[in-house]
Structures are given as structure tokens and as C-alpha cells.
Amino acid sequence: MKKHDIHKMYQESVQCVEAEIDFVEATYKSIRGNEARYLREDFSGTGQTAGEWVDRNPKNRAWAVDLEKSVLDWGRDNVLPQLKNKANLTFVEADVRNSGLQEMDIVLAMNFSYFLFMERPTMIDYFKSVKDSLEETGIFFLDAFGGYEAAKELTEERQCEGFTYIWDQASFNPINSQMQCYIHFKTDDGVEYNKAFDYYWRLWTLPELQEMLLEAGFSQVDVYWEGTDEKSGEGDGVFEVSKLGTADAGWVCYIAALP
Ligand SMILES: C[S@@+](CC[C@H](N)C(=O)[O-])C[C@H]1O[C@@H](n2cnc3c(N)ncnc32)[C@H](O)[C@@H]1O
Known part of the structure; x- marks a missing residue:
């Protein structure tokens, strides 16, 4: 791998697949009373989350679905070799709307990728x-x-190991709620990766998303809201079903939709 690699920097600054899979695994078990086995990661990018899933249990299987051959290739070359249960992860180059992968226990659409519809x-x-x-x-x-x-149109910087992660909300159109966002990276030795990742999407609201999931035929849709750490006033990483959120400057939540 090159000294600086945008997919590696993305993994280190954006994704926390362990926490994501902790939530998904525990929530499935608490709702269904047994363990999920078959997971499809839509908009998978490099398939990190699917990789975390197969390594949790040798009986787990996952499919990582993405349109872009180059990100799947990166996953095959860099994510797959790190896994214990390599044979249980399959990379699929397809549109998430017709990948043909059925009979799943879990489908994931994470990191807001579906906002591009x-x-x-x-x-x-x-x-x-x-x-x-x-x-x-x-x-x-x-x-x-x-x-x-x-x-809001803003940029936020965060120092990571060896580089700075820059989240850029470059433009927002209130008439259609569409926004242009970028991720830039700046390495400590001065290399800039401008617009390393580019997202043009619609900022959907939670009521809209819940309504559309119900309209699509899901019978139950729950929002899992993050609790607050009393000392720091920040999120505590514990997400629970809630009907009442907090009017924070920025929040991230999970949604679970049951057929
Ligand atoms: C924001 S990345 C998501 C990466 C990863 N899921 C994560 O959690 O960080 C969005 C990915 O969605 C893919 N994508 C966009 N439209 C798609 C579609 N219709 N079907 C499959 N993949 C798509 C892009 O190629 C890109 O790799």
C-alpha cells in the first residue's frame, strides 16, 4: 500500500465498524431473540463493515455491494487479507437496487450513502x-x-494519526435540500488530497425517512437515539429506541426497519 492512501485514511477517520456491528448484532438479537447470520452491506465501499461481520463468527456470511469496481478491488486487496474468515465475504459489483442478493437477515445502508437517492x-x-x-x-x-x-455551509477539521481529516459542507440549497459535501485530507508531511471523497446528496429528515420506509411496506420503523454522557455532555455511544430526540447542533442516529 502507498504511504498515504485515501481509503486507509477514510477507514481511520470516518468508520468505526466495530461499534456499528456491536449495535447491529445486539439490536437484531434483542428484537428477534436469535442471532443473524446473513448480512448484505449496501454502498459497501471497501467492505470494511461486512469484513467485521464475518470475523465475529465463523457461521456469519456477508456480501459487500458497490457500483465501483475500484473500491471493491481495494477491499479485495486490503480488507480481505486481514480477515480470519475470508471465504465468508463476497464482493459484488452491482447497483444496490438490483444486486439479486435475497434472503438476508440484515441489510445495512450506513454512512448516509442512500441520501444520494x-x-x-x-x-x-x-x-x-x-x-x-x-x-x-x-x-x-x-x-x-x-x-x-x-x-450549514461549514468545514470541520479533526487531527488523526499522521493526517488531518476535513469535512466540508460546501453548499446547501434550502429549496430542494440538496447539498454538496467533500472529505479532504492533509497529511502531516504536507500532501493535500482535495475532494478525496465527493458526496452530492439530499439532507433527508427523520420524519421523511420513517414515512418512506412505511410506504415501502415495512411494518415497523424505530429510531435509535444516542444517550448523553452526563459529565461531558457529549454522546455516550449507547443508542436506544426513542420517540423524543434532542435539538442538537449535529446528531447521528440509527433506524431499524422490520418487514
Ligand atoms: C459514502 S460511500 C460508503 C462507504 C461505506 N458504506 C461506509 O460506511 O463508509 C458510498 C459508496 O456507495 C457507492 N454507490 C453509490 N451509488 C450506488 C448504487 N446505486 N449501488 C451501489 N453502490 C453505490 C459508491 O460507489 C461509494 O463507494
Whole structure:
């Protein structure tokens, strides 16, 4: 691998696949009373999350689905070799709306990737296709973000090991809620990766998402809201079903949709 690699920097600054899979694994078990085995990671990028899933249990199987051959290739070359249960992860180059992968216990759409479906009919079609690909006892997990700073044009910097991660909300159009975001990286030795990742998507609200999931045929849709650490006032990493959120500047939550 090159000294600086945008996928590696993305993994280190954006993803926390252990926490994500902790939540998904425990929530599935608490709702269904048994363990999930078959997981499809939609918009998988390099398939990190799917990799974490197969390494949790030798009986687990996962499919990482993405349109882009180059990110899947990166996953095959860099994520797969690190896994104990390599044979249980399959990379699939396909559109998430017709990957043909059915009978899943879990489908994941994480890191807000599905926000790139801009229109209600397109989003509902995607949600319907997910519902059709789940077992009756399956669960669709998504994440969402929002808050009063989510629609602001701003940049946020965070120092990571060896580089700075820069989140750039470059433009927001209040008329259609579409926004342009970028991730830039600046390495400590001065190399800049401008617009390393580019997201043009719609900032959907939680009521819209819940309504569309129900319209797509899911029978139950729950929002899991993060608790607050009393000392720091920050999120405590514990997500629980809630009907009442807090009017934070920026929040991230999970949604679970049951067929
Ligand atoms: C934000 S990345 C998500 C990476 C990863 N899921 C994560 O949690 O960080 C979005 C990915 O979605 C893929 N993508 C976009 N539209 C897609 C579609 N219709 N079907 C499959 N993959 C798609 C892109 O190629 C890109 O790799």
C-alpha cells in the first residue's frame, strides 16, 4: 500500500465498524431473540463493515455491494487479507437496487450513502427492494444525520494519526435540500488530497425517512437515539429506541426497519 492512501485514511477517520456491528448484532438479537447470520452491506465501499461481520463468527456470511469496481478491488486487496474468515465475504459489483442478493437477515445502508437517492419515488423503490430481499425475520439498518448545523455551509477539521481529516459542507440549497459535501485530507508531511471523497446528496429528515420506509411496506420503523454522557455532555455511544430526540447542533442516529 502507498504511504498515504485515501481509503486507509477514510477507514481511520470516518468508520468505526466495530461499534456499528456491536449495535447491529445486539439490536437484531434483542428484537428477534436469535442471532443473524446473513448480512448484505449496501454502498459497501471497501467492505470494511461486512469484513467485521464475518470475523465475529465463523457461521456469519456477508456480501459487500458497490457500483465501483475500484473500491471493491481495494477491499479485495486490503480488507480481505486481514480477515480470519475470508471465504465468508463476497464482493459484488452491482447497483444496490438490483444486486439479486435475497434472503438476508440484515441489510445495512450506513454512512448516509442512500441520501444520494434524491427523489421520493427512487428512495421508496430502493426501500422496497431491500424489503423484498430480507427474510421475514430480517431487519434493515440505516443511519441518518441531521441537526441545525447539518444544513450549514461549514468545514470541520479533526487531527488523526499522521493526517488531518476535513469535512466540508460546501453548499446547501434550502429549496430542494440538496447539498454538496467533500472529505479532504492533509497529511502531516504536507500532501493535500482535495475532494478525496465527493458526496452530492439530499439532507433527508427523520420524519421523511420513517414515512418512506412505511410506504415501502415495512411494518415497523424505530429510531435509535444516542444517550448523553452526563459529565461531558457529549454522546455516550449507547443508542436506544426513542420517540423524543434532542435539538442538537449535529446528531447521528440509527433506524431499524422490520418487514
Ligand atoms: C459514502 S460511500 C460508503 C462507504 C461505506 N458504506 C461506509 O460506511 O463508509 C458510498 C459508496 O456507495 C457507492 N454507490 C453509490 N451509488 C450506488 C448504487 N446505486 N449501488 C451501489 N453502490 C453505490 C459508491 O460507489 C461509494 O463507494
